Amino acid sequence: GIQVEQSPPDLILQEGANSTLRCNFSDSVNNLQWFHQNPWGQLINLFYIPSGTKQNGRLSATTVATERYSLLYISSSQTTDSGVYFCAVMNTGNQFYFGTGTSLTVIP
Amino acid sequence: EAQVTQNPRYLITVTGKKLTVTCSQNMNHEYMSWYRQDPGLGLRQIYYSMNVEVTDKGDVPEGYKVSRKEKRNFPLILESPSPNQTSLYFCASRRTGPYEQYFGPGTRLTVT
Numbered sequence: 586g587i588q589v590e591q592s593p594p595d596l597i598l599q600e601g602a603n604s605t606l607r608c609n610f611s612d613s614v615n616n617l618q619w620f621h622q623n624p625w626g627q628l629i630n631l632f633y634i635p636s637g638t639k640q641n642g643r644l645s646a647t648t649v650a651t652e653r654y655s656l657l658y659i660s661s662s663q664t665t666d667s668g669v670y671f672c673a674v675m676n677t678g679n680q681f682y683f684g685t686g687t688s689l690t691v692i693p
Numbered sequence: 694e695a696q697v698t699q700n701p702r703y704l705i706t707v708t709g710k711k712l713t714v715t716c717s718q719n720m721n722h723e724y725m726s727w728y729r730q731d732p733g734l735g736l737r738q739i740y741y742s743m744n745v746e747v748t749d750k751g752d753v754p755e756g757y758k759v760s761r762k763e764k765r766n767f768p769l770i771l772e773s774p775s776p777n778q779t780s781l782y783f784c785a786s787r788r789t790g791p792y793e794q795y796f797g798p799g800t801r802l803t804v805t
Contacts, residue, residue, distance in 0.1 A: 620796075626799050633792070679749075683728075683737070684735055
């Protein structure tokens with residue numbers, strides 16, 4: 586299967602700070618998504634981004650498929666951004682693989 | 694409202710007692726999937742289905758069964774649950790092709 590590595594594993598930020606989360610994957614992928622798991626366990630779609638760059642408010646993401654990585658940018662972080670951020674990829678056989686996540690804590 | 698629903702949301706059971714976790718989606722998605730989430734391991738795919746009557750094993754299928762008799766439903770069956778199946782389970786669905794996956798709210802299962 587595809588190996589998905591996320592970094593850093595843990596991140597503590599002061600409210601208002603910016604951050605970059607990274608996702609490396611070991612093989613070609615047909616699908617890449619970023620999710621936020623909130624403290625109640627809900628998985629919330631952030632971006633579907635197999636390639637290119639997208640922005641949604643304070644969040645943006647970039648995937649460079651040829652170099653097998655994706656980045657999630659969070660600007661002007663808020664306490665509600667706390668939680669775990671997951672990257673998930675799909676191989677050509679329609680199987681999905683998740684990274685182990687980045688746990689983000691934003692302190693006021 | 695477009696959504697993926699799972700039932701039950703919480704379940705405590707005993708070793709060996711068969712159980713079924715239901716999953717339903719109202720978006721007419723072809724692809725459905727089950728995952729388990731364990732601390733430090735992220736989410737791992739158990740089974741997935743490309744369409745009705747088509748199912749395939751994911752990374753961790755041992756101890757689980759699935760069926761896809763209708764497009765909207767994809768139940769997860771544990772015929773003889775064991776304590777190592779204590780976990781948080783998620784169902785998800787998506788359209789076939791370059792589309793994102795949508796997740797249900799999760800089912801927290803404890804097997805004693």
